[in-house]
Amino acid sequence: MTTTASTTHDHPDFLAHHWDTPKQQFEAGKLGMWLFLATEVLLFGGLFVGYAVWRGNHPELFKFGSQYLDTTMGAINTVVLILSSLTMAWAVTCAQRGNRKGLIIGLLLTLAGAGGFLGIKYVEYSHKFNEGWFPGAYFYDKPSDRSRTWDDNLPVPGAGQLVVPVPDTEARSIEELGLPADILVEISTVVPPGQGPSGLEELALTDTVHTDDHAEHEMHALQREDRPANAHMFFNIYFMMTGLHGLHVLGGVGVMIWLLIGAVKGRFNEKYFTPVDLGGLYWHIVDLIWIFLFPLFYLI
Amino acid sequence: MTTIDTTKPTPGAETPPVDNYLTHSSGIMSWLGTLDHKRIGVMYLVSILTAFFLGGMFAMLVRLELMFPGEQILSQDQYNMAFTLHGVIMVFLVIIPSVPASLGNFVLPIMLGAKDVAFPRLNLFSYYLWVTGAVLAVSTVFFGGVDTGWTLYVPYSTTGTEMNGILLLTFAVFVLGFSSIFTGINFIVTIHRLRPPGMTWFRMPLFLWAIYATGILQVMATPVIGITVALLAVERLFGIGIFDPALGGDPVLFQHFFWFYSHPAVYIMILPGMGIISELISVHSHKHIFGYKFIAFSSVAIAIFSFIVWGHHMFLSGQSPLMNVVFSAITFSVAIPSAVKVFNWLATLYKGSISFNTPMLYALSFLVLFTISGLTGLHLGTLATDIHLHDTYFVVAHFHYTMMGGALIAMIGGIHHWWPKITGRMYSEFLGRTACGLIFVGFNLTFFTQFMLGSKGMPRRYHDYDGPNWTPEATELFGTYHFWSSIGSFVMAAGFFLIAFYLLHSLFRGKKAPANPWGGRSLEWQCASPPPHDNFSEPPHVGDPYDFTVLEWDEQEQGYHWRHDLKHEPGEA
Amino acid sequence: MSLLSPIFSLLAQTGRTDGGFWFPESASTVAPDVDFAFDFITWISIFFFVLIVGVMLWFMFKYRRRGHVPSMESPTHNTPLEITWTAIPMILVVLIFYIGLKGYVNITTPPENAYEIEAVGQQWFWSFNYPNGATDINILHVPVGRPVKINLRANDVIHSLWIPAFRVKMDAVPGRRTELWFEATREGEFALYCAEYCGTQHSQMVGKVIVYNQFEFEAKIDELANWLDKVPDENLHRAGVILYNRCTSCHTVDGSPLIGPSFQETHKLFKSGGTRKLADGSAVTVNEDYLRNSIRKPSDQIAANAQGAAYPSSMTPNIADQLGTRGVEAMIQMIMRLDELVDDDGKLIEVKMADIVVEAEEPQ
Structure with a gap:
């Protein structure tokens, strides 16, 4: 070891000056990546603990809320992600064998999988928003007991516009809140008037504009007698966890594009494929987290 | 062998211009874009000391306000913001990154015998993350300020009026968290993968063990504070209600999340300090460290235990009494490895040859102060007494003894120990010892009085101890303690200014430092002061880092080198 | 040296219920237990502090450097010694834990016949509500010699009710119900504080407990309940x-x-x-x-x-x-x-x- 270390003068380009051998550099990169993945697991771990606490305290919320998630969509997404993990593994193998073409195709397929996942997620989210299942305080029109009020500076809502109520802050206009003035988002309905978290008063659906039957069907769910108090909490946790996961998928897309550029430029070969390998590890953990999220929200 | 000869400054004769990391390249960009762990370490050191100055100023404001009853210089809101910023700066910007990021960055690869840390780019990136976090945290002052205390407890932090400040601060903490995580990952991988031939785990200096244990904590605990502050920000922005009882959430859940990070964070702060103390005591007593493996494993034990004691911050939060009992029991288990360390340090002194150099004085101060902090921890870990002492000045005194008397004193000792190595200059020993004395006396005056203040009945985070509802007796009693506490803080501040003065002076006028002024045996003392750009052009050869018998004093060089009567240079030993 | 003067003046006051060197006066049934636990730990601490610092000073003197001589030969490890100084603290902390636990069970278990008062924390005052409808602000009226259970609530942020003389404290958490109890042992007035940071006027969220004998107490809360109507x-x-x-x-x-x-x-x-x-x-x-x-x-x-x-x-x-x-x-x-x-x-x-x-x- 000593002799090889001191006599290695044929430092390849990719080998940084403080490493003795490519193997050492590769192993260090891999260890670093695993540690980073451990922090990712812990980052989600916080949310999983939150999930467990809430589920333990209020199982009825999860029973109720999960009915309104589209299991088919979730299942398709799970399959898409697992397939993309497969193509990623294939890409890594190609990189290790120096098969540049295979690497490029593998990365492209993985990217397609990621895109597909995000697309389906977008459809799911917009459905939820259409139906008024917003995260947090916006789940309700007026969380009355926090004396949060509609902001007078916002335009009167009409069909095709989403109005974001402003929480209880000193800021009295959109500008002060730092939100863009064109906060109005094109979707098909306005926020349904709901009920405050503490009171279960009857809903008034007067202002609501329904544009499709499906939305109408689920709207009625909001009025259901058996709706447990604090039903919004299920959607808060759902949006937080799948949202954070979605951000990670988005990050994965970035990594994949970067790898793709490198692959096209021919940076990787059978001696140097560390970035592809590490990117693959990251992609698998993102996949793995979804495999936990899917049953936790959609199935049980 | 050749390595050592070429890098060692020639004794006596005029020093030839030897290339070192400071002269290797020049220009401001060669620093700002450097990948050299030594330069990054120095940049961290300068930045962290700047933050320390800022945090210290806020502390002085707090002490001035409390010196006399009644409103002195700060209004209630200003006071609340001052102690919040003092806490935020000192915890997140100073003590958490202090030793690992500055001294650790500089010393760790050299001690290990590596040319750099495993991921130099990540290292620089984490420095800039720190800078970003620091700028964000301090800029809250210009956006309405934050008055929640560094603990950011909900619902005060989600319903208070300082919207922008809270958002900035949560973002700052998030970014600083990632800085800390990346530093931790870097050091763990460096220690695992960059040990040169001969550097076995048990030949690593104990400082490296401490940094390693700290790295584990940084990697395992910090993501949780990341997600916690993210949830806090989302709660603040959208009112998702996870922590907000008005929306069906639970504020105590926030405290669990917060302390799940912040308790291990206490050990992220103190463990590297303990590592420094192991080095200082052994080197300056010129004696082999006692119970190497016990000290090494106690670091790891502390790291593990620290994950399961967070609930002792919450005995009165309304969590179940059973949980309190369990957490109290586990809390005591952390006391054991800490005590073991102290006893081993004492045993190291036994039959030593103790030089009272400035770094050693800090190490001895640490022993006294850390003992007090550990023992008063018993009062707080005990259920019956914690009920009375919780959220009082007793707690304030206890954690200042730990954080400042422990972590910070160790860091200052470390700075003095490695200053010749970092800068290539010696400082005035006389002024160094004087400053250490001032800080020791000032510190005890400031904080020992606060133990009594707390047990006598003064709650923490109080702007004043006078007012319409206060009795004159209470005002008078607390006033006496507060007055002396403030006096102590002035003495301490004088000590810190003295340090700043003579260290800056030594940069320009200090004597040139020899390669090994103290007689250290770990690898950093084998290369020149300051070290060359590549640390070691060949993998160094490693021996027992605490075997000082092979060194002897060289009067001409004013430093230590390999004994002439021994056949081998250290490389061949 | 001037630091010592307040210390001496405090030492001089040492007595049974005035709290002595460390504590404020005491006036509840649990206070002696808490004080005992505290003193017990403090004396153990003093013993170890003197031991550690004493040994340190002794070594510092005895083994101070005299010229550039190497240190003496001495062992670098000793496993029996390590086990000893691991085991002794371990036994002691188990003992301390036990004492703390005993006191804690006492402090957190209110007797069944306790008189119940509701305390509501809000920015920045306490309101105390009595079963008969009486209310008072920042002043807690309690009878002597009778267990009193305080049911805590918070209206806005977290507060914490602390009565140093009774050695009791508990957080008032929004959305949760918490409680504390005590039995006052003598009549008089004692300070009460909010101990959990709650915002701008936290340092003025201060009040007092007034302990009455049973007759005066009944009369007082009767007066508080009805005075406005009169x-x-x-x-x-x-x-x-x-x-x-x-x-x-x-x-x-x-x-x-x-x-x-x-x-x-x-x-x-x-x-x-x-x-x-x-x-x-x-x-x-x-x-x-x-x-x-x-x-x-x-x-x-x-x-x-x-x-x-x-x-x-x-x-x-x-x-x-x-x-x-x-x-x-x-x-x-x-x-x-x-x-x-x-x-x-x-x-x-x-x-x-x-x-x-x-x-x-x-x-x-």
């Missing part, structure tokens, strides 16, 4: 002065604005029939209806401060419930007739309950 209408504005203590953290009577507008300013506007600027830019005539509405619905008409910005609308929404119908009227009367209630220096006159209450038998 105040004739013409004295109602003076009753407002007594109720005013729950307003002091936000409203002054000397014209200086705090969290909310000063009562003096409001009073002047009322007298002159003036209008008040509101934060939304409109103005409202300050009359009796406006005052009533402002107390009943604090966030309805938010006043603008001198800079034209809104005062924080953080007045507890249920303040009207706490005051009761007659209490609200008393506050309105007080603001309207404030000029009759201040002395020449602009300070509020002192009003005693007995002076304004008219017993029912007497014709009004």
Whole structure:
């Protein structure tokens, strides 16, 4: 070891000056990546603990809320992600064998999988928003007991516009809140008037504009007698966890594009494929987290 | 062998211009874009000391306000913001990154015998993350300020009026968290993968063990504070209600999340300090460290235990009494490895040859102060007494003894120990010892009085101890303690200014430092002061880092080198 | 050395219930247990501190460096020694844990027959509600020699009720119910504090516990429950002065604005029939209806401060419930007739309950 270390003068380009051998550099990169993945697991771990606490305290919320998630969509997404993990593994193998073409195709397929996942997620989210299942305080029109009020500076809502109520802050206009003035988002309905978290008063659906039957069907769910108090909490946790996961998928897309550029430029070969390998590890953990999220929200 | 000869400054004769990391390249960009762990370490050191100055100023404001009853210089809101910023700066910007990021960055690869840390780019990136976090945290002052205390407890932090400040601060903490995580990952991988031939785990200096244990904590605990502050920000922005009882959430859940990070964070702060103390005591007593493996494993034990004691911050939060009992029991288990360390340090002194150099004085101060902090921890870990002492000045005194008397004193000792190595200059020993004395006396005056203040009945985070509802007796009693506490803080501040003065002076006028002024045996003392750009052009050869018998004093060089009567240079030993 | 003088003066006071060197006076049944646990740990601590620092100083002296000589030969490890100094602290901490646990079980288990009082923490005062409907602000009235259980609630943020003399403390958490209990052992007045940081006026969220004998206690809470009904209408504005203590953290009577507008300013506007600027830019005539509405619905008409910005609308929404119908009227009367209630220096006159209450038998 000593002799090889001191006599290695044929430092390849990719080998940084403080490493003795490519193997050492590769192993260090891999260890670093695993540690980073451990922090990712812990980052989600916080949310999983939150999930467990809430589920333990209020199982009825999860029973109720999960009915309104589209299991088919979730299942398709799970399959898409697992397939993309497969193509990623294939890409890594190609990189290790120096098969540049295979690497490029593998990365492209993985990217397609990621895109597909995000697309389906977008459809799911917009459905939820259409139906008024917003995260947090916006789940309700007026969380009355926090004396949060509609902001007078916002335009009167009409069909095709989403109005974001402003929480209880000193800021009295959109500008002060730092939100863009064109906060109005094109979707098909306005926020349904709901009920405050503490009171279960009857809903008034007067202002609501329904544009499709499906939305109408689920709207009625909001009025259901058996709706447990604090039903919004299920959607808060759902949006937080799948949202954070979605951000990670988005990050994965970035990594994949970067790898793709490198692959096209021919940076990787059978001696140097560390970035592809590490990117693959990251992609698998993102996949793995979804495999936990899917049953936790959609199935049980 | 050749390595050592070429890098060692020639004794006596005029020093030839030897290339070192400071002269290797020049220009401001060669620093700002450097990948050299030594330069990054120095940049961290300068930045962290700047933050320390800022945090210290806020502390002085707090002490001035409390010196006399009644409103002195700060209004209630200003006071609340001052102690919040003092806490935020000192915890997140100073003590958490202090030793690992500055001294650790500089010393760790050299001690290990590596040319750099495993991921130099990540290292620089984490420095800039720190800078970003620091700028964000301090800029809250210009956006309405934050008055929640560094603990950011909900619902005060989600319903208070300082919207922008809270958002900035949560973002700052998030970014600083990632800085800390990346530093931790870097050091763990460096220690695992960059040990040169001969550097076995048990030949690593104990400082490296401490940094390693700290790295584990940084990697395992910090993501949780990341997600916690993210949830806090989302709660603040959208009112998702996870922590907000008005929306069906639970504020105590926030405290669990917060302390799940912040308790291990206490050990992220103190463990590297303990590592420094192991080095200082052994080197300056010129004696082999006692119970190497016990000290090494106690670091790891502390790291593990620290994950399961967070609930002792919450005995009165309304969590179940059973949980309190369990957490109290586990809390005591952390006391054991800490005590073991102290006893081993004492045993190291036994039959030593103790030089009272400035770094050693800090190490001895640490022993006294850390003992007090550990023992008063018993009062707080005990259920019956914690009920009375919780959220009082007793707690304030206890954690200042730990954080400042422990972590910070160790860091200052470390700075003095490695200053010749970092800068290539010696400082005035006389002024160094004087400053250490001032800080020791000032510190005890400031904080020992606060133990009594707390047990006598003064709650923490109080702007004043006078007012319409206060009795004159209470005002008078607390006033006496507060007055002396403030006096102590002035003495301490004088000590810190003295340090700043003579260290800056030594940069320009200090004597040139020899390669090994103290007689250290770990690898950093084998290369020149300051070290060359590549640390070691060949993998160094490693021996027992605490075997000082092979060194002897060289009067001409004013430093230590390999004994002439021994056949081998250290490389061949 | 001057540090020592307060220490000596404290040492001189050492006695049974005055708390001695470390503690405030003690006045509850659990206090001796807590003090014992504290003293026990402290003496163990002192023993170890003296041992560690003593050994350190001794070694520092004995093995100080004399010239550049190497250290003496001595072993670098000793496993039996390590085990010894691991085991001894371990045994001691188990003992300490046990003592703490015993005291804790005592402190957290209220007796079944305890008298229950509800304590509500809000920014920045405590209100104490008694079973008979009596309410008081920042002053907790309790009987001596009878277990009292305090049920804690918080209206806005987390607070913590601490009575140092009783050695008890508990957080009041929004959305949770917590409790503490104590049994006072002697009559007297003791301080109580909010110990959990709760915002701007945290340091003024301070009050006192008054311990009475059983007769005085009954009489006191009886008086607290009924006194407002016994105040004739013409004295109602003076009753407002007594109720005013729950307003002091936000409203002054000397014209200086705090969290909310000063009562003096409001009073002047009322007298002159003036209008008040509101934060939304409109103005409202300050009359009796406006005052009533402002107390009943604090966030309805938010006043603008001198800079034209809104005062924080953080007045507890249920303040009207706490005051009761007659209490609200008393506050309105007080603001309207404030000029009759201040002395020449602009300070509020002192009003005693007995002076304004008219017993029912007497014709009004």
